[in-house]
Amino acid sequence: MNLKQTIDKLYNTNSLDEGEILFLLDNIDDSSLEYIRQKALETRIKYYEDKVFLRGLIEFTNYCKNDCMYCGIRASNKNAQRYRLNKDEILKACSVGYNLGFRTFVLQGGEDPYFDDEKVIDIISSIKEKFPSCAITLSIGEKSFESYKKYFDAGADRYLLRHETASKGLYKTLHPNMSFENRIECLYNLKKIGYQVGAGFMIGLPKQTNEDFVNDLMFLKKLEPHMVGIGPFIPHKDTPLHGEKGGDLKTTLTLLSIIRLLLPKVLLPSTTALGTIHPKGREMGLLHGANVVMPNLSPVEVREKYSLYDGKICTGEEAAECRSCLENRIRSTGFVTDMSRGDHIEWEK
Numbered sequence: 001m002n003l004k005q006t007i008d009k010l011y012n013t014n015s016l017d018e019g020e021i022l023f024l025l026d027n028i029d030d031s032s033l034e035y036i037r038q039k040a041l042e043t044r045i046k047y048y049e050d051k052v053f054l055r056g057l058i059e060f061t062n063y064c065k066n067d068c069m070y071c072g073i074r075a076s077n078k079n080a081q082r083y084r085l086n087k088d089e090i091l092k093a094c095s096v097g098y099n100l101g102f103r104t105f106v107l108q109g110g111e112d113p114y115f116d117d118e119k120v121i122d123i124i125s126s127i128k129e130k131f132p133s134c135a136i137t138l139s140i141g142e143k144s145f146e147s148y149k150k151y152f153d154a155g156a157d158r159y160l161l162r163h164e165t166a167s168k169g170l171y172k173t174l175h176p177n178m179s180f181e182n183r184i185e186c187l188y189n190l191k192k193i194g195y196q197v198g199a200g201f202m203i204g205l206p207k208q209t210n211e212d213f214v215n216d217l218m219f220l221k222k223l224e225p226h227m228v229g230i231g232p233f234i235p236h237k238d239t240p241l242h243g244e245k246g247g248d249l250k251t252t253l254t255l256l257s258i259i260r261l262l263l264p265k266v267l268l269p270s271t272t273a274l275g276t277i278h279p280k281g282r283e284m285g286l287l288h289g290a291n292v293v294m295p296n297l298s299p300v301e302v303r304e305k306y307s308l309y310d311g312k313i314c315t316g317e318e319a320a321e322c323r324s325c326l327e328n329r330i331r332s333t334g335f336v337t338d339m340s341r342g343d344h345i346e347w348e349k
């Protein structure tokens with residue numbers, strides 16, 4: 001099979017074997033990237049028309065007990081200025097978001113032991129009480145099955161937990177004192193409980209190869225998550241990986257298109273990290289198969305402090321400015337902004 005035939009097979013069957021994915025990644029050139037992009041675009045339009053879903057991201061704590069080598073809010077970074085939002089501040093951010101039309105709130109944070117189950121549950125139920133029409137997505141790391149279940153019962157709808165890399169060896173070098181098996185088990189537990197689940201990985205990690213991406217894609221195909229978050233790794237100055245190169249645009253766009261074809265109905269964000277490595281990165285992401293963007297609803301005073309990587313965009317703008325800026329960007333690609341909850345199309349409550 002040549003490149004075009006491999007892409008046709010992926011488009012027609014939504015699957016490829018490991019050797020075929022590797023062949024595609026090793027040989028993709030500008031014209032085959034354009035070809036797979038068109039197939040990815042056609043596929044997302046078939047299932048989600050020209051809609052782009054917006055999620056309001058609330059970064060509510062940058063305390064973290066973990067020490068991920070790539071992350072700016074890792075526990076050992078003594079230069080990070082730590083903050084936590086309290087329940088009222090979180091509700092305020094939701095209220096600002098609600099008035100701007102948002103119907104999904106993504107609560108993201110480091111793994112902060114201060115927010116024990118009782119506090120998390122209280123936050124979830126308070127948001128649900130005030131905004132019953134809204135979906136809540138949690139992105140707060142690895143917890144026990146019981147904790148995940150309690151959050152779900154309190155009203156959480158979705159959970160984002162990127163697997164980061166599906167290559168165990170690489171995972172171990174990046175995550176001191178964490179277990180690859182546990183992270184994968186968390187994802188299966190979340191699915192079992194009934195969440196809409198998001199996995200995903202970073203692109204351009206030190207020593208990462210196309211074989212590693214094959215592992216990521218095969219893992220995603222097996223897990224069948226409802227959402228997939230991928231983005232370039234971007235070095236942060238206060239981490240051990242500060243001198244590394246980071247991920248590039250072309251590889252990220254190629255992987256977005258492949259994921260759209262492997263999991264045709266998936267909710268696939270065009271991420272802030274992609275917008276950080278290229279001024280039109282998010283627009284290009286949408287044109288390569290992505291169908292979600294996640295503007296920031298965190299209070300402006302804390303934005304700079306949630307610094308996972310250097311150069312993060314949109315840290316100075318109010319929520320309303322972010323929303324209208326993104327709406328313009330979405331329109332410039334020919335898509336339309338959709339402010340509904342934006343559940344996965346096979347989702348039934």
Ligand code: SAH
Binds near residue numbers: 109142232235
């Ligand atoms: N504590 C939560 C949220 C982590 S932050 C959890 O464990 O899931 C959200 C995501 O940001 C991470 O999953 C990681 O993929 C990404 N991230 C962290 N540092 C990054 C960096 N330097 N460059 C790009 N993405 C990064």
